[in-house]
Amino acid sequence: MDxxxxxxxxxxxxxxxxxxxxxxxxxxxxxxSEYIGVxxxxxxxxxRKLESAGLIESRVxxxxxxxxxxxxxFRLEVSVSPYEYGAKSAYPASSGLDLTSCEHLSVDxxxxxxxxxxxxxxxxxxxERLRNELSLAQRWVQGRLxxxxxxxxxxxxxxxxxxxxxxxxxxxxAATPHQLSRRVxxxxxxxxxxxxxxxxxxxxxxxxxxxxxxxx
Numbered sequence: 001m002d003x004x005x006x007x008x009x010x011x012x013x014x015x016x017x018x019x020x021x022x023x024x025x026x027x028x029x030x031x032x033s034e035y036i037g038v039x040x041x042x043x044x045x046x047x048r049k050l051e052s053a054g055l056i057e058s059r060v061x062x063x064x065x066x067x068x069x070x071x072x073x074f075r076l077e078v079s080v081s082p083y084e085y086g087a088k089s090a091y092p093a094s095s096g097l098d099l100t101s102c103e104h105l106s107v108d109x110x111x112x113x114x115x116x117x118x119x120x121x122x123x124x125x126x127x128e129r130l131r132n133e134l135s136l137a138q139r140w141v142q143g144r145l146x147x148x149x150x151x152x153x154x155x156x157x158x159x160x161x162x163x164x165x166x167x168x169x170x171x172x173x174a175a176t177p178h179q180l181s182r183r184v185x186x187x188x189x190x191x192x193x194x195x196x197x198x199x200x201x202x203x204x205x206x207x208x209x210x211x212x213x214x215x216x
Contacts (some may be wrong), residue, residue: 003087026069083149
C-alpha cells in the first residue's frame with residue numbers, strides 16, 4: 001500500500017485508536033468495541049480495512065475468539081514545506097543492516113546480545129536515545145532543505161516552486177518527463193519546459209529520454 005492510501009486509512013480517528021489499543025495487546029472485537037465506544041459492526045468494518053492493508057492480522061484462540069494484532073511495524077512520514085509536500089512509508093530493517101554504507105551517519109551502538117532484563121533495558125534506553133537524536137537531526141536537515149530551496153527559488157524566473165519540486169524529484173535519479181509529472185503532479189509539457197530552462201542553466205542534462213542533475 002502506498003503512502004497516500006495509508007494516509008487515507010489512518011485519517012480515521014477510530015482506526016488510529018484501534019491501532020493504539022492493539023499496540024498494547026491483541027484484542028477481540030468486543031474488547032475493541034467497549035474500549036473505543038463504537039458498535040461491534042463498525043469495529044469489524046475498521047478491522048477489515050486495516051487487515052486488507054496488511055497492518056493487522058488475526059488468529060483464533062481455543063474458545064474460538066478471533067484476536068487481532070498488529071502484523072508488523074512501519075513508519076509513515078509526511079513532509080510539508082513551502083516548496084515540498086510528500087509522504088513516504090518504510091518498514092523496519094533487519095537487525096543485520098549494514099550502516100557503514102551511510103556516508104553521513106555514524107552510529108556507535110551495538111546491542112550487547114544479552115537476553116536478561118537489565119541488559120535489554122539498557123539496549124532500550126540507548127536505542128530510544130538514538131531515536132531522539134536522529135529525530136533532531138532530521139528536523140535540522142528539513143530546515144536546511146527548505147533554506148536551500150528558498151535560495152534556489154530566488155534565482156529562478158517563473159514558477160520557482162515547481163522548478164524546485166522537479167529538482168528535488170531528480171535527486172532520486174534520472175527520470176523521464178512523464179515520470180516527473182506524476183511525482184510533482186503537473187502536466188508533462190510543463191515539466192518539460194522546466195527541464196529545458198534548467199538545461200540552459202547547466203543544472204540538468206538529457207540522457208536519451210531521461211533527464212538527470214548535471215555533474216558539477
